[in-house]
Amino acid sequence: MNMTKELLRYFRHKQKDHASETLFDTQCPFCSVQCAMQLVEERVVGRNCYKVIPKDNPTSNGRLCIKGLHAHQHALHTERLQFPLLKRNGRFVRVSWEEALSFIQINFKNIQKEFGNDAIGVYGGGSLTNEEAYLLGKFARVALKTKYIDYNGRYCMSAAAAAMNATFGLDRGLTNKLSEIPHARCIILAGTNVAECQPTIMPYFHQAKKNGTFFIVIDPRETATCGLADLHIKIKPGTDVAFVNGMLKVIFAEGYVDEQFVKERTEGYDELKKHIEQIQLDEMAEMTGIAPEVIQFAARQYATAPTGMIFTARGVEQQTNGYMTVRNFLNLALVTGKIGKIGCGCGAITGQGNGQGGREHGQKADQLPGYRSIENPEHRKYIASVWRVPEEELPRKGVSAYEMIQKIDEGEIKGLFVMGSNPVVSSPNARFVKRALKKLQCLVVVDLFLSETAELADLVLPTSSYLEDEGTMTNLEGRVTWRPASRKRPGEVKHDWEILCEIARVLGKGDYFRFSSAEEIFHELRVASRGGLADYYGITYERLRNERVYWPCPSPDHPGTARLFEQSFAYPDGKARLAVVDNEYQKEQTTEQYPIYVTTGRVLSHYLSGTQTRRSPALASRQIEAFMEIHPNTAKKYKIENNALVKLETKRGYAIVRSKYSYKIREDTVFVPFHWSGFQNINQITDDELDPYCKMPGFKRCAARIIPVVDLERN
C-alpha cells in the first residue's frame, strides 16, 4: 500500500472517532430472495459514507450480491422525486399535496362521471409491499369501483402461477424450502439463470453439486448458471414443450412412471398416456434442435434419480405457450412422483422482490385477497364483509396488463393510475404502449424517479424507498418477511399506502381507508386472507420481527408450511391434475425477411426496467448499455463487427444496441438484456401476442433482422 493511501486511511480512522454513525436495518429491494442487510451511514472527512453489512437470514444466510451491496445508491440519489409534480404547458412544476390530490379528485371524478367507473384503470407492481399491493386492490375496487386493475407481475409470474394453480390447485413459487435443494439427486433448471438473477441462492445448488446431483440446464444460451450443468440443453427458443414431451415419451416407453403415485394422487393420467403414445421422439428432436439420444439421456437421468427438483423461470414462461410449458414440466414431476417429499418438488423462481406476495392479495384482474377469485360468490361475499361494502358493489374481473393498454388505445380507459411500475420500458411492443399512454386524458404515476412512464404523466407523486417504507414481502419460497422503516423520508415524500389513503379520502371513500401504519393494513390483510389459499391469518408483525414465516399459516400457533403437498394437493379431492400438452408452434416464426430469433433477459448488475439500477453508479458502470450477444458465425453471415452498433428490427419496431461476439449462444438466436430505455429498449421489438391462458406476452422469442448501423448510415 502506498503512503498516500495509508495516510488517508489513518486520517479517516481519526475522523471517524468523532463521527456520528447511523445504522439502518433493511432488506434488499431487488429480487425475490429478499436478502437482509444493514446500511451504515457515517460522517467521514466532512461527507456521508455508506457501508453495507449483510445480515443473517434463513434464506440467503447472510449473503448479498452486487445489487444488494449497492442498492442504497439509488435510494440516496439526488434525482429522487421529493415533491408532487404537475405538468403545465408540457413542463413539470412543483405543487403541494393539496393541489395534487385536488387534481386527481377533479380529473378522476370527471372521467368517471362522463364515461363510467371502468374508465379509470389501475396498474400496480410486483415490488410493492404486501400491504401496498393489498391496499391497491382494495383502492381499485372500493375507492374507484373499477374492474380494471392489473400489474407488471403479469409479465413476470403469470404463466407459472396459472400453471401451478391449474395443476396443484395452489400457486406458491417453490413447493419446498431452498435448503432441500442439496437433497435432490437430479435438478432441472429450465430457462432460469439463477447465477445472475438470484446469485445468493447459488450455494444451495453448489452444495447439491458437491453431493453428486446431476444438473440438466435448459437454455438457448450458455449462461453463468450453465457452470452447474452436467447436461446443457441448448434448445431452440420456445420449443421447451416439445422437449418435455420427448422426455415424457421416454419415461412412459421405458416404464419409469410411478404408477402408485399417479393412481393415488393425480387425475388425467389416461388422457396424458394416450397423448404421449402418439408422440414421435424424432419429431421432438427436430422441433427442439436436440438429438433424440440427448432427450433420452435427460429423461433417464431425471426419472431414475431417487429425488429430483424442477425449477423454471422466465426463459420458459415468457412465451405465448408459457402456461402450457410449465404445465408440462409439472407433468414430469407428477408422473415420476417427485413432489411432496424432501428433495422432491417444483418451483418457478420468482423475479421481482415481492413477485410472490404481490400476486396473492388482489392486484390481479381476477383476484381478491388470499388468492380468492373475484368471480366466486362465496369469495366475493367474504371480502365484501371484510371491506364493509355490499357484495354487489364489488366490480367483476377486468383484463390483463397488456390488454389494459389495448383498452387505453381503443379509448375505453381514459385515466390510469400507475404505482411502482414502468410499463413504457417493461411492456412488449413498447412503442405502441407509449403511443397508447399518450392518448390518456389523465395519467398519474407514483414513483421514486421520473421514469420513462412518469415522463408521460400529468401528475407524478413521490414515494418512499425501501429504506424508508415499512412493510412485509413474501420471498420466492413463500416465506413472509418484515422490513422495518429505518430512514427518514426526503422532502415531502409519502408512502404508497398513505397516498392511496389520501386519494381515497378526496374521492369520498376515506372511511374505508383509515390506516395509520403498515401494520394496521397487514392486520386487515390477515383477516381478508383468512381461509383463503394464501392464508396469512397466523402471521403477525410480532412474529415477523423474530422469524420469516411460510404461508399457508392459518393460526397464530401454526408453524407455517415449508413443504407443500406432502399428503394431498389443494383441490377438494386432494389430487393434482395432469395436462395434455400439444407441441404447438408459436406463431412468430423466422422468415426470409426476419431470419433470426431474439431472446431477452437480465444481467447481474441490473434489475427490471433499470429505473433504479441505472441510477446506481456502481451498478450502472458495470454494464452501461444494452448489447446483443451474437454467435461469431451468425455475425459473419450478417457482416456484423464485434462491438458495432446494430439495428434489430421486427414488424413492431426497432432497437439499436452494440454487438458482442459469443460462442455461448445458438447460431439462430441473439440475446439482448431488457434494462435500458430509448432506442436501446429491446421491448420495442418484442412480441405482444399473449398466451391464451395467462395473458403472458411472448417476450422470449421474436423474429427479427439485423442491420449494421454503418450500412444504414451509408444508405
Ligand code: SF4
Ligand atoms: Fe439478494 Fe437478490 Fe438483492 Fe442480490 S438482488 S442481494 S440476491 S435480494
